[in-house]
Amino acid sequence: MSIHRPLVAVYPGSFDPITRGHEDIARRCLRLADEVVVAVAHTATQKKNVLFEVDERVELIGQVFADEPRIRCVSFQGLLVDFCRSRGAHLVIRGLRAVSDFEYEFQMAQMNQELSPDVETVFLTPDVHHSFISASLVREVARLGGDVSAFVSPVVLERLQGIYGVAS
Numbered sequence: 001m002s003i004h005r006p007l008v009a010v011y012p013g014s015f016d017p018i019t020r021g022h023e024d025i026a027r028r029c030l031r032l033a034d035e036v037v038v039a040v041a042h043t044a045t046q047k048k049n050v051l052f053e054v055d056e057r058v059e060l061i062g063q064v065f066a067d068e069p070r071i072r073c074v075s076f077q078g079l080l081v082d083f084c085r086s087r088g089a090h091l092v093i094r095g096l097r098a099v100s101d102f103e104y105e106f107q108m109a110q111m112n113q114e115l116s117p118d119v120e121t122v123f124l125t126p127d128v129h130h131s132f133i134s135a136s137l138v139r140e141v142a143r144l145g146g147d148v149s150a151f152v153s154p155v156v157l158e159r160l161q162g163i164y165g166v167a168s
């Protein structure tokens with residue numbers, strides 16, 4: 001008798017903040033996996049100017065996916081592969097927007113493969129309307145007073161407006 005265990009995909013990132021592009025990728029993951037764990041890293045490979053605390057990012061992601069019980073969000077410390085092992089997950093999902101993402105993503109996927117050969121990285125492409133969106137651009141546009149309402153969900157927008165004022 002075989003017992004079906006739910007296939008868990010880990011979708012890791014900084015998510016500072018979660019964008020419409022991230023949302024699209026997480027929902028696409030549900031076509032491949034039974035459950036998606038959106039995993040907010042305390043340690044990001046690329047140095048960035050942080051806007052939201054990790055706990056606040058987790059809270060926002062929870063609100064964004066409040067309608068989808070198969071998507072959960074947690075934060076993690078340390079290596080992604082160790083987090084995956086602790087969750088019994090063998091599938092890591094990353095979004096690939098453009099060729100410019102490729103080198104960084106390829107390097108991380110291969111490093112993770114070396115560290116933990118039983119974890120596979122699968123790349124998903126976002127909807128074409130989201131392929132130019134990045135959290136760092138959202139932060140910058142919001143900081144400079146631009147309208148980011150098309151790039152983030154209302155809960156995130158509200159939080160950005162609380163920081164930068166009503167234009168964002």
Ligand code: PNS
Binds near residue numbers: 012013041046108112
């Ligand atoms: O959204 P980001 O910042 O591009 O996501 C990068 C992230 C968080 C997935 C990556 O930095 C990561 O996995 N960090 C956890 C620490 C780790 O495992 N580092 C080695 C990566 S090969």
